[in-house]
Amino acid sequence: MDTLREYFFPKQVSTFAADIDNLFFFIFYSSVVLFAIVVFGMIYLSVKYRLKKDDDIKLTSSKDHSNILEALFFIIPLILVSITFVWGIKSYLKMVIVPDDAIEIKVTGQSWFWTFDYPDGGSTLNELVVPSNTPIKIVLSSKDVLHSFFIPVMRSKMDALPNRYNVMWFDAAQEGVYDIFCTEYCGTGHSQMGAKVVVMKPEQYRTWASELGADDESIPLDELGAKLYTKKACNTCHTLDGTALVGPSYLQTSQMWGKERIFDDGSSTIIDDNYIRSSILEPQTQIVAGYQGVMPTYQGLLNDRELDALIAFLKSLEVDSEI
Amino acid sequence: MGDNQKQNYLTHPKGLMSWLLTLDHKRIGLMYLVSGVIFFLIGGLIALGMRLELAAPGNDFISNETYNNMYTLHGAIMIFLFIIPAIPGALGNILLPLMLGAKDVAFPRLNLASFYLYSLGAVFAVYTIISGGVDTGWTFYTPYSTQSTSNVIPMTIGVFIIGFSSILTGLNFIATVHKMRIPGLTWYKLPLFVWALYGTSLVQITATPVIAITMVLLMLERFLGIGIFDPALGGDPVLYQHFFWFYSHPAVYIMILPAFGIISEIIPVHSRKKIWGYKFIAYSTLSIAFIGFLVWGHHMFTSGQSVFSQIVFSFITYFVGIPTGVKIFSWILTMYKGQVSFTPPMLYALSFLFLFTIGGLTGIFLGAVALDIHLHDSYFVVAHFHYVMQGGTIVAFLGGLHHWWPKSFGKMYNHTIANICAVGVFLGFNGTFFPQFLLGLRGMPRRYATYDSQFVELHSYSSFWSGILGLSIFFAFINLVWSLRKSNTDDPGTNPWGAMTLEWTHTTSPPHPHNFEKDPILEHGPYDYDKVIVEPTYKK
Numbered sequence: 001m002d003t004l005r006e007y008f009f010p011k012q013v014s015t016f017a018a019d020i021d022n023l024f025f026f027i028f029y030s031s032v033v034l035f036a037i038v039v040f041g042m043i044y045l046s047v048k049y050r051l052k053k054d055d056d057i058k059l060t061s062s063k064d065h066s067n068i069l070e071a072l073f074f075i076i077p078l079i080l081v082s083i084t085f086v087w088g089i090k091s092y093l094k095m096v097i098v099p100d101d102a103i104e105i106k107v108t109g110q111s112w113f114w115t116f117d118y119p120d121g122g123s124t125l126n127e128l129v130v131p132s133n134t135p136i137k138i139v140l141s142s143k144d145v146l147h148s149f150f151i152p153v154m155r156s157k158m159d160a161l162p163n164r165y166n167v168m169w170f171d172a173a174q175e176g177v178y179d180i181f182c183t184e185y186c187g188t189g190h191s192q193m194g195a196k197v198v199v200m201k202p203e204q205y206r207t208w209a210s211e212l213g214a215d216d217e218s219i220p221l222d223e224l225g226a227k228l229y230t231k232k233a234c235n236t237c238h239t240l241d242g243t244a245l246v247g248p249s250y251l252q253t254s255q256m257w258g259k260e261r262i263f264d265d266g267s268s269t270i271i272d273d274n275y276i277r278s279s280i281l282e283p284q285t286q287i288v289a290g291y292q293g294v295m296p297t298y299q300g301l302l303n304d305r306e307l308d309a310l311i312a313f314l315k316s317l318e319v320d321s322e323i
Numbered sequence: 324m325g326d327n328q329k330q331n332y333l334t335h336p337k338g339l340m341s342w343l344l345t346l347d348h349k350r351i352g353l354m355y356l357v358s359g360v361i362f363f364l365i366g367g368l369i370a371l372g373m374r375l376e377l378a379a380p381g382n383d384f385i386s387n388e389t390y391n392n393m394y395t396l397h398g399a400i401m402i403f404l405f406i407i408p409a410i411p412g413a414l415g416n417i418l419l420p421l422m423l424g425a426k427d428v429a430f431p432r433l434n435l436a437s438f439y440l441y442s443l444g445a446v447f448a449v450y451t452i453i454s455g456g457v458d459t460g461w462t463f464y465t466p467y468s469t470q471s472t473s474n475v476i477p478m479t480i481g482v483f484i485i486g487f488s489s490i491l492t493g494l495n496f497i498a499t500v501h502k503m504r505i506p507g508l509t510w511y512k513l514p515l516f517v518w519a520l521y522g523t524s525l526v527q528i529t530a531t532p533v534i535a536i537t538m539v540l541l542m543l544e545r546f547l548g549i550g551i552f553d554p555a556l557g558g559d560p561v562l563y564q565h566f567f568w569f570y571s572h573p574a575v576y577i578m579i580l581p582a583f584g585i586i587s588e589i590i591p592v593h594s595r596k597k598i599w600g601y602k603f604i605a606y607s608t609l610s611i612a613f614i615g616f617l618v619w620g621h622h623m624f625t626s627g628q629s630v631f632s633q634i635v636f637s638f639i640t641y642f643v644g645i646p647t648g649v650k651i652f653s654w655i656l657t658m659y660k661g662q663v664s665f666t667p668p669m670l671y672a673l674s675f676l677f678l679f680t681i682g683g684l685t686g687i688f689l690g691a692v693a694l695d696i697h698l699h700d701s702y703f704v705v706a707h708f709h710y711v712m713q714g715g716t717i718v719a720f721l722g723g724l725h726h727w728w729p730k731s732f733g734k735m736y737n738h739t740i741a742n743i744c745a746v747g748v749f750l751g752f753n754g755t756f757f758p759q760f761l762l763g764l765r766g767m768p769r770r771y772a773t774y775d776s777q778f779v780e781l782h783s784y785s786s787f788w789s790g791i792l793g794l795s796i797f798f799a800f801i802n803l804v805w806s807l808r809k810s811n812t813d814d815p816g817t818n819p820w821g822a823m824t825l826e827w828t829h830t831t832s833p834p835h836p837h838n839f840e841k842d843p844i845l846e847h848g849p850y851d852y853d854k855v856i857v858e859p860t861y862k863k
Binding site for chain 1: 387388391458459460464466467470471472554555559560561594595596597598599600601603625626627630633634637638641644645648649651652655656657658659660661662663664665673676677680681684685687688690691692693694695696697699700701761764765766768769770771772773774775821852853854855856858859
């Protein structure tokens with residue numbers, strides 16, 4: 001049973017995961033039995049009563065009902081689905097009733113990354129950090145279209161809506177780094193809108209939370225830029241190796257430094273620090289020819305030093321293109 | 324063949340205009356069949372393209388944008404241009420009046436109008452494809468669909484127009500069943516395919532207006548900026564989901580009920596046995612059609628409905644499961660003490676029982692709210708509805724096509740090739756979609772153009788088998804079409820399977836332009852294999 005569970009499901013990390021997997025296996029084994037009856041009945045009857053080569057065609061039985069069989073077909077599935085229904089609801093209630101002492105983390109979906117705001121200030125992008133053995137309440141919303149926040153190991157999922165908050169919660173029993181997926185279709189970058197949840201020991205989490213937002217002051221700008229490049233999800237749409245994804249590659253922009261860039265309305269500008277700054281803060285005003293204007297604004301998501309850092313990082317790529 | 328061939332609906336009258344302006348239900352049905360199958364093959368090719376891309380992680384052949392267009396078109400074409408209009412439109416049109424002993428449907432001109440509305444809608448859909456596609460998913464969820472720069476408008480206009488075709492066909496069928504039966508053909512003597520079409524028609528005329536209104540509201544929002552669904556304009560995206568699924572869940576029964584009808588014909592005929600539980604199957608068709616209206620909320624288990632709604636929708640969902648389960652047992656027990664022949668239609672019917680049972684049982688997993696939260700919008704759902712829609716409806720459609728092909732065209736196809744293809748469809752289908760259940764359980768979300776390397780093994784397996792599935796379907800059609808060649812002299816006769824219903828017993832193959840040369844008189848019920856022997860006119 002355990003090997004089958006490991007084959008079917010991702011790890012059980014949340015406290016209610018085991019219950020949900022058990023519900024699955026209850027339905028699974030009931031279904032296997034019912035399915036076996038169907039397939040056996042089908043093969044047995046069709047083979048036993050097959051018309052053989054030299055059989056004559058004759059009148060066949062007029063039997064077309066059996067009260068006992070029909071009652072059984074009705075009652076047995078009824079019992080099974082009743083158990084399933086009640087179990088499904090009981091487990092569901094565990095999933096929706098959030099414990100009072102839960103830590104509340106605000107999760108915002110935006111095409112195509114996740115922002116996490118922590119109760120003691122500070123925020124992260126595409127990396128949710130939570131303490132283990134502590135209930136975590138996730139308050140979800142979206143800045144644009146629908147998204148859905150799915151953590152397979154927690155067996156938990158909820159849509160992020162642009163006009164109201166949705167709530168989900170989990171309590172992770174095991175430290176580790178696990179996948180987060182977006183499961184509501186949200187456009188071009190939908191399949192890249194992944195994130196990670198990092199579950200750490202509570203004491204480790206406290207240290208981490210207190211340092212959040214305070215770092216990054218001392219390291220050189222281009223190194224900070226390299227960190228931000230992944231941390232702020234720039235890498236979802238922009239590569240460093242010259243291939244074009246949703247947006248132009250950083251490497252290409254870096255190699256064109258000081259040269260002219262053409263926009264989709266026919267206008268153009270010289271690539272310089274100010275151009276990069278405005279294309280991060282106001283991406284919709286100038287759209288590079290051949291691309292779609294789908295980048296969200298990073299206004300408010302990056303401070304001045306972080307902007308400087310990203311620009312420095314981008315400039316460093318041309319010289320240092322093995323990154 | 325002899326004299327029959329001289330006067331049949333295919334050759335009389337002649338000329339292009341006699342087809343374009345025909346009021347003959349059989350010709351209209353045939354036009355639905357041809358256009359439906361063309362769209363089916365296009366939708367299938369798109370699916371194979373997607374499977375090719377998904378054989379390995381990363382963007383190997385196509386970009387995210389192209390993938391999103393492809394999966395949207397695959398869904399929209401299969402649902403709006405093939406399954407919903409073409410199955411009742413093709414098999415329903417050809418068979419309904421014949422089964423009732425009628426000369427035509429109640430309103431032949433309206434019937435032609437339905438076909439032209441369908442064609443007009445299809446023109447909009449084709450325009451959408453040619454002019455760059457649409458990337459919202461066939462569900463057109465807001466606010467993405469109000470903001471997307473792709474061709475949402477022409478596609479929704481197409482869906483809107485096809486909706487009217489669906490409503491008019493439904494209306495026509497209901498009037499036909501009520502008014503056009505020959506004397507003595509009482510409700511309980513109707514073939515179950517007629518009951519199924521009747522149930523389908525009821526859903527068509529009651530549910531379709533809702534999708535039409537929803538599409539109009541969506542267009543108003545895009546054209547005039549009236550806030551209905553887009554929060555940026557003051558609307559509510561979850562309201563859209565309610566509207567959409569209030570139609571689209573009943574639409575599932577528009578798609579599956581005709582398949583139930585087909586299976587209820589094939590199994591008794593090829594088992595030469597009275598159908599098990601006639602009344603139960605007839606009434607469960609109607610009750611499933613009704614309950615189908617009350618379960619739309621199970622498509623929204625993760626959208627943040629109230630806990631109370633979740634519980635109620637989960638509860639009602641199970642009420643669809645139980646009558647469906649009893650139906651499956653009835654079809655199986657029909658073979659008890661019969662004389663079963665493993666003909667191509669029968670192989671498809673048995674394949675249907677296997678696949679649809681998996682489709683139905685996996686629905687039970689999804690109806691349990693707590694488990695659905697994990698499985699929602701994952702590949703488990705993709706596998707589930709393909710088992711119902713393709714393993715159920717399309718396999719039944721292929722079975723029905725092989726069953727009524729000799730009646731419609733007066734030619735018999737090659738049975739060996741047809742059987743090999745039926746087995747190929749069965750194996751290819753399971754190979755393609757069974758791994759997707761596992762993908763979903765392991766957390767693979769649907770509508771992903773690329774995926775994490777942990778899923779690669781199951782994805783490549785699925786892609787490999789999809790090739791087998793595609794080839795089998797393709798050759799099944801080639802085999803059917805090939806049977807129409809002039810040199811094929813394999814004459815099925817009027818009643819190759821020894822069936823009991825009027826389209827087999829009282830008319831030629833292919834039927835006379837006016838269906839019956841003289842008014843048919845009902846001599847026995849549709850499944851009286853215990854009372855009368857009707858000799859098959861075709862021996863292999």
